[in-house]
Amino acid sequence: MGNSEAIAAAFADGPAYVPYLVVGDPDYESSKAYVEALDRGGADVIELGLPFSEPIAEGSTIQEALVRALDAGMTPERFFAFAEELDVDAALVCMTYYNLIYQYGDETGPRPFVERAAAAGIEGLVVPDLPAEEADPLREACDEFGLDLVFIVAPTTRGDRLDRMMENVSGYVYVQARLGTTGARDDVSDQTTESLDRLREYDVPKAVGFGISTGEHAERIVAGGADGIIVGSALVDVVAEGVAEDLSTDEVADRLEALSRELTEGAERGYRSWTTPAESA
Amino acid sequence: MSETESSTSEVGELSRRPGRERGREDGKFGRYGGQYVPEALMPAIEELADAYERYVLNNEDGFMDEFRERLADFGGRPTPLQRADRLSERYDTEVYLKREDLLHGGAHKLNNALGQVLLAKYMGKERIIAETGAGQHGTATAMAAAHLDMPCTIYMGERDINRQRPNVFRMKLNGSEVKPVTTGRGTLKEAISETMRDWAATVEDTHYVIGSIVGPHPFPVMVRDFQAVISEEAREQTVEKTGGLPTDVVACAGGGSNTMGAFADFVDDESVALHAVEAGGSTLEVDEEAGVAPNSASLFAGEEGVLHGARTKLLQDSDGQIMESHSVSSGLDYAGVGPELAYLVDEGRVDPVAVDDDAALEGFHRLSNTEGIIPALETAHAFGYLEEHHEDLGERVVVNVSGRGDKDLDAAIEETDQRDVPNAPDMSMFTGGM
Ligand SMILES: Cc1ncc(COP(=O)(O)O)c(C=O)c1O
Numbered sequence: 001m002g003n004s005e006a007i008a009a010a011f012a013d014g015p016a017y018v019p020y021l022v023v024g025d026p027d028y029e030s031s032k033a034y035v036e037a038l039d040r041g042g043a044d045v046i047e048l049g050l051p052f053s054e055p056i057a058e059g060s061t062i063q064e065a066l067v068r069a070l071d072a073g074m075t076p077e078r079f080f081a082f083a084e085e086l087d088v089d090a091a092l093v094c095m096t097y098y099n100l101i102y103q104y105g106d107e108t109g110p111r112p113f114v115e116r117a118a119a120a121g122i123e124g125l126v127v128p129d130l131p132a133e134e135a136d137p138l139r140e141a142c143d144e145f146g147l148d149l150v151f152i153v154a155p156t157t158r159g160d161r162l163d164r165m166m167e168n169v170s171g172y173v174y175v176q177a178r179l180g181t182t183g184a185r186d187d188v189s190d191q192t193t194e195s196l197d198r199l200r201e202y203d204v205p206k207a208v209g210f211g212i213s214t215g216e217h218a219e220r221i222v223a224g225g226a227d228g229i230i231v232g233s234a235l236v237d238v239v240a241e242g243v244a245e246d247l248s249t250d251e252v253a254d255r256l257e258a259l260s261r262e263l264t265e266g267a268e269r270g271y272r273s274w275t276t277p278a279e280s281a
Numbered sequence: 282m283s284e285t286e287s288s289t290s291e292v293g294e295l296s297r298r299p300g301r302e303r304g305r306e307d308g309k310f311g312r313y314g315g316q317y318v319p320e321a322l323m324p325a326i327e328e329l330a331d332a333y334e335r336y337v338l339n340n341e342d343g344f345m346d347e348f349r350e351r352l353a354d355f356g357g358r359p360t361p362l363q364r365a366d367r368l369s370e371r372y373d374t375e376v377y378l379k380r381e382d383l384l385h386g387g388a389h390k391l392n393n394a395l396g397q398v399l400l401a402k403y404m405g406k407e408r409i410i411a412e413t414g415a416g417q418h419g420t421a422t423a424m425a426a427a428h429l430d431m432p433c434t435i436y437m438g439e440r441d442i443n444r445q446r447p448n449v450f451r452m453k454l455n456g457s458e459v460k461p462v463t464t465g466r467g468t469l470k471e472a473i474s475e476t477m478r479d480w481a482a483t484v485e486d487t488h489y490v491i492g493s494i495v496g497p498h499p500f501p502v503m504v505r506d507f508q509a510v511i512s513e514e515a516r517e518q519t520v521e522k523t524g525g526l527p528t529d530v531v532a533c534a535g536g537g538s539n540t541m542g543a544f545a546d547f548v549d550d551e552s553v554a555l556h557a558v559e560a561g562g563s564t565l566e567v568d569e570e571a572g573v574a575p576n577s578a579s580l581f582a583g584e585e586g587v588l589h590g591a592r593t594k595l596l597q598d599s600d601g602q603i604m605e606s607h608s609v610s611s612g613l614d615y616a617g618v619g620p621e622l623a624y625l626v627d628e629g630r631v632d633p634v635a636v637d638d639d640a641a642l643e644g645f646h647r648l649s650n651t652e653g654i655i656p657a658l659e660t661a662h663a664f665g666y667l668e669e670h671h672e673d674l675g676e677r678v679v680v681n682v683s684g685r686g687d688k689d690l691d692a693a694i695e696e697t698d699q700r701d702v703p704n705a706p707d708m709s710m711f712t713g714g715m
Contacts, residue, residue: 053602056477057319075600099587103601129317154321
């Protein structure tokens with residue numbers, strides 16, 4: 001159920017921690033230190049955001065980060081160089097919008113982008129504005145170059161649409177914990193449990209994202225049956241704080257590593273409660 | 282709802298005209314169109330496609346009859362087709378004006394806004410959201426929402442808010458909430474992105490009234506169908522008044538809703554030439570480095586790409602980042618264009634042309650001082666084209682007057698001041714002492 005062995009391995013034993021950061025936020029070098037801190041903090045898969053000027057699926061936290069990165073000169077070409085230079089164990093996934101994938105290279109269509117991504121060590125793609133209905137060309141390119149194509153399942157996805165997505169997905173599904181755009185929230189929605197129930201019959205790892213920001217959230221989500229947790233805005237917030245408070249790169253990296261530890265430990269606790277259930281009450 | 286029978290009244294039938302079949306099946310216009318949206322929006326879009334088919338195409342529950350009736354009584358349709366005597370003389374050709382500026386609210390935008398708000402009502406939605414550039418679509422939506430008693434929130438770029446104060450006031454007067462959008466350059470494209478974000482969080486009870494023939498299917502076909510009343514009337518009126526079809530139809534093009542509205546029922550009339558006039562801004566050159574296009578001519582100068590839910594022609598850099606566009610008229614200031622227009626341009630059916638800011642201002646003054654009609658700065662582009670290219674046109678030209686210029690007076694004064702517009706009034710009495 002996947003092209004990438006690294007991604008399959010990331011979900012093979014225990015819950016996967018899948019953090020997201022915007023590449024180039026607030027600048028190229030700091031961003032590299034931040035991504036490497038996530039890796040030290042226990043990341044199994046890292047979603048690297050390649051900035052697009054019209055990120056319609058993002059909330060304000062990530063949107064502002066994308067603007068910072070674009071202002072600092074991030075481009076697809078520099079993004080690939082960044083991925084190549086990274087020193088991490090985690091599997092790398094690129095999250096971006098379809099126009100950038102489509103425009104890359106001389107020939108029209110997604111193939112040149114995917115070819116370049118594979119060469120840069122990217123193992124998978126998440127494209128929030130590409131529904132399964134429009135995904136055939138990208139799917140083919142991903143199969144050709146051994147990348148996984150991750151789809152986002154919303155709380156509103158049901159029936160035929162869900163089947164079509166699950167036929168096309170590989171690597172893991174991104175289970176959107178609640179409606180709306182990305183952004184850290186204080187609680188984790190009931191919609192998650194309901195979504196996981198609906199997905200139970202499909203044999204692919206389920207990673208839950210949107211709104212996870214603490215170890216306790218991570219624990220509850222994994223205890224609820226998730227195979228992994230995706231954390232974006234809470235981490236991007238740490239980077240934004242660093243910018244606002246003019247903190248050193250090391251300080252921000254330490255905070256990212258600490259938050260990552262908290263999240264992975266929470267996920268582990270959730271996993272233990274799941275694999276060794278107490279008497280059912 | 283218990284009775285769901287379709288009515289085959291004459292109004293219901295009108296939406297079945299052949300020129301309007303394009304794109305209905307699957308939202309594709311050749312290589313353009315589609316549904317490129319976050320998954321969370323897909324169910325809402327499918328629900329909308331279903332409602333469009335039932336209510337708009339099949340007139341279920343008499344939707345189209347009610348829409349036509351409200352367009353007549355609230356909107357003031359049909360709008361006149363007026364012969365422009367002085368322009369006809371100036372260009373030595375018959376010039377007819379389709380007077381959408383006389384529609385309630387002062388622009389063609391009401392045709393679509395009223396249709397969509399009414400549709401939202403039939404669908405059982407409880408809240409309306411919209412985005413606006415010039416404020417004209419926001420105004421029309423606010424009016425339709427007040428008329429049909431629906432709460433309404435409108436997103437508008439901060440820069441546009443400052444360019445279009447009268448329209449902001451009109452929206453608020455009609456009870457809508459206006460939310461400023463500060464991201465990017467604070468124009469229409471940022472406002473559309475922001476509205477999509479709101480919709481992603483509220484799809485269950487909210488309808489997004491998109492303002493042009495852009496966005497994911499079914500918006501481009503649905504908005505075209507609501508706007509097609511323009512060409513439906515213009516076609517009949519031209520035949521009635523002149524005994525024949527026009528040789529040319531001219532309309533300005535931002536997203537392209539008044540454009541497709543004016544073209545729709547003429548597309549199958551091979552003898553009628555269709556001219557889409559885009560905003561050439563200050564120049565058609567683009568600054569790749571700065572990511573800025575000093576124009577909004579996406580049909581003329583854009584390249585294929587994916588933005589705001591559809592594949593279409595876009596102003597973008599070589600990486601695929603969307604460019605900041607520019608036009609003297611905020612309603613044309615958008616980096617994309619409707620997929621159907623992009624397709625018709627590729628097919629050679631629609632002639633894409635661009636008119637720059639200076640020529641548009643001249644057009645603004647010319648229509649005002651020769652015909653007594655102050656056009657929107659958007660519309661003025663169509664008259665700029667007429668001045669520059671009347672010799673290439675046939676003997677019977679219909680120009681779509683997409684809107685009136687009251688909203689633009691501040692901007693027109695400021696822009697006129699900044700350049701030497703030969704046919705502008707002398708405003709020197711105002712300097713210094715106001
Ligand atoms: C009067 C007028 N004409 C034209 C336009 C451009 O829109 P479209 O190309 O969708 O008709 C606008 C947009 O606000 C407008 O207000």
